[in-house]
Amino acid sequence: KNEVEQSPQNLTAQEGEFITINCSYSVGISALHWLQQHPGGGIVSLFMLSSGKKKHGRLIATINIQEKHSSLHITASHPRDSAVYICAVKDGNQFYFGTGTSLTVIP
């Protein structure tokens, strides 16, 4: 069993839809990162959070430490949001990565 589980693995949405990607983890946590990876590109850090909620533009990330669960929401999705979204949990000095959620937003 992976230490970090993401769902769904693949997601296709129409432009403008509200999108939610979920992340559950079984390890201890000092911080949780949401990362975005475009095809052929590097990885961009979207959020680092250890409690509560953070918002950046159309992106919102929440975390529930007690339930060991985090969600990434995208409001008013756009085709340029198409990418792989990866959840990474920091436990001490070690990162545990999910396998990613591949999002495709159709115009």
Add this chain to the structure above:
Amino acid sequence: EAGVVQSPRYKIIEKKQPVAFWCNPISGHNTLYWYRQNLGQGPELLIRYENEEAVDDSQLPKDRFSAERLKGVDSTLKIQPAELGDSAVYLCASSLWVAGELFFGEGSRLTVL
């Protein structure tokens, strides 16, 4: 400010050949990571440096992989000899300190024929 810089972006080699990847982290970042990412998978840690010291290399296949960060700034990851199964994207990441936000480079995509 420049982000994490990696080179080359792409490399195609025949098996048994050597290959090297270079990474220049964000200026002032003490912690440097090398990850390997296979298609459809999350990154897997190969080695973590704190300044010039390799503090976690437990996942580095030491028979063929080596890494160095001599002056605690840029780093090189080498594979010699490469095998077919080494085809992957090799990602470098850095953070200001071990608990800090992680910044990734664009990655080096290796194809071993």
